[in-house]
Amino acid sequence: MYGYYDKVYREIRNWKPSKRYKSEKGYQEDLFKHLKKNLNNGPFTLGNTSVRMEAGRNLCDIVVEKNIGIELKKDLTTKAKVDRLLGQVNRYLEEYQEGVIIVLVGNTSESKLEDLKYALRPLTTSGYGFPKSLKVVAVRN
Known part of the structure; x- marks a missing residue:
């Protein structure tokens, strides 16, 4: 399943x-739970979308269809x-074909968010010059 990165990104942005x-x-x-429900139910959903919680040091927290890391x-x-997050994301971009979505929760410093966005810019192009999808969602609750 390819081409669902934007749908997953929208669902994360809608998450409260x-x-x-x-x-x-x-x-x-x-x-x-939100992704599992919303990517698989309703008239405009993806159907049997695999949403898994991952375990391990070299894997994202949540993975959609083995192609999108969250x-x-x-x-x-x-x-x-x-700095730690940048190192993780750099590894993750090699693992997930469609890309990675970073979700920031809790207390996020505005200055650190800007530092992160700036530092992520060079990571969005792979070694072969193909763009990789990489977005950041800061959740306020």
């Missing part, structure tokens, strides 16, 4: 966490957190 969670894991489970980060407030 059901509450404020103390941990990133709570947000991850909430978003997983990485959640809670409380992006320091340079160290931005």
